[in-house]
Amino acid sequence: MTVSLNDTAFGGGQSSPGASGGQDSRVVLSARGLRRDFGGFVAVNNVDLDVHHARVHALIGPNGAGKTTVFNLLTKFLQPTSGTITLLDHDITKTDPAKVARMGLVRSFQISAVFPHLTVLDNVRVALQRPGGLSTQFWLPMQALNRLNERAMELIEAVGLQDARKNLAADLSYGRKRVLEIATTLALDPKVLLLDEPMAGMGHEDVHIVSDIIREVAKDRAILMVEHNLKVVADLCDQVTVLQRGEILTSGDYLTVSQDERVRVAYMGTEHE
Template sequence: MAASAMPGESNPRVVLSARGLRRDFGAFTAVKNVDLDVHHARVHALIGPNGAGKTTVFNLLTKFLQPTHGTITLLGTDITRTPPDKVARMGLVRSFQISAVFPHLTVLDNVRVALQRPNNLAVQFWRPMSALDRLNDRADELIAAVGLTRERNALAADLSYGRKRVLEIATTLALDPKVLLLDEPMAGMGQEDVGVVSDIIRTVALDRAVLMVEHNLSVVANICHHVTVLQRGEILAEGDYAEVSQDPRVRTAYMGTEEA
């Protein structure tokens, strides 16, 4: 699917950029010469076979790993050597393959906890939970945005796997990210949840950039404006899904067993 510009933004700005990104682990090079531009109001997919280096790229961009060579820029600022907590405060927020919610808190309380930092309450741990009541309106907005209103007072532990992942998206949105990185958001989901989360990601990308690692090629085809294909740590191809899915090198390396 070809990228289409948002109204009034024919050339969406680059908000996250990498140039010459490389990561060595001893004699093994996991990522080599990766150039990447992620645009505002776009969903950008990073795909490739197992071992292609996708998660390593994610870890480099979010500073969980330091690059051996190369530069990373967020919103015009060089973050190549910036620690991950500061990068998150600058607006680069990621999810993980494993759901990261507090199972014994309710949906509402999970979102309220996530809202503490942007509301300068993160270090006020001695306050009772009732002190977070002023966050309820914003929490309810986020809960409604991801379709969890009916589960507002349910324990996270009682949610289905797919609904836990939806809750995780709500907690990441609570941090008001400028760039949202999603690591295999559809992994382990049933088809019904895949459709729900796809719609949420489309909506999220209306006013922020989304970069996602995803193996579900139907999802990539339906919601992603741009696709970067990795193989053995290097970029094999990039473009919209129609372009990369017809590239013989991509079909051989990755899509040979998939429906292209």
């Protein structure tokens, strides 16, 4: 996706109102000296990152800056060449992805990952099977899933999909599919939620709806998101970290970051380029 900048996006003027407004700002996910080599290519180099409870933290940067690689390292889809990762005071540097997810670090992907031929309700019930203790009990009748209905409906209502609970996921708009995906990730009761381009491909109305959902979700969990829509970042995020060529260029609130000339150059280049 191409990043588009304009006077509004990097005009400064106002800092983000933040998502939390609370006093609990403990670090729940951190990385120190994170590095990943692919042969002779250094994709991520010396990345230090702190993600706080009840805050929305954006990871931004030009295409190819290493944002998704950082996500893959944090969620252990990739093993770091060097560095350490800590989740809830536990070193997870060498922990496998499934265990990391069970510990409370859950992510979404750039492409919507729902079951298209299941209803909205059944998609959420599938996600609830592990925390509900049903994921390996295949001998139980289908009626056993009914115990998950109450919690499933709570999640569906929390993201505003109650009117579509009986609809097939395939029949939802793209934006509502992404909303359903948020509901299924919340079914795992994450302590830290990583969202990879949650607004990608959405129209203005869907962006507004999903922003409100993320703001609400962040009241009691940490969120780290990769996002190209800088208006969303400005309106939603408490902290912004900018990557360039796999390294951190700067970090701070949106107002601070947006006024950094190095960030403008990283996105738009110089007059001589």
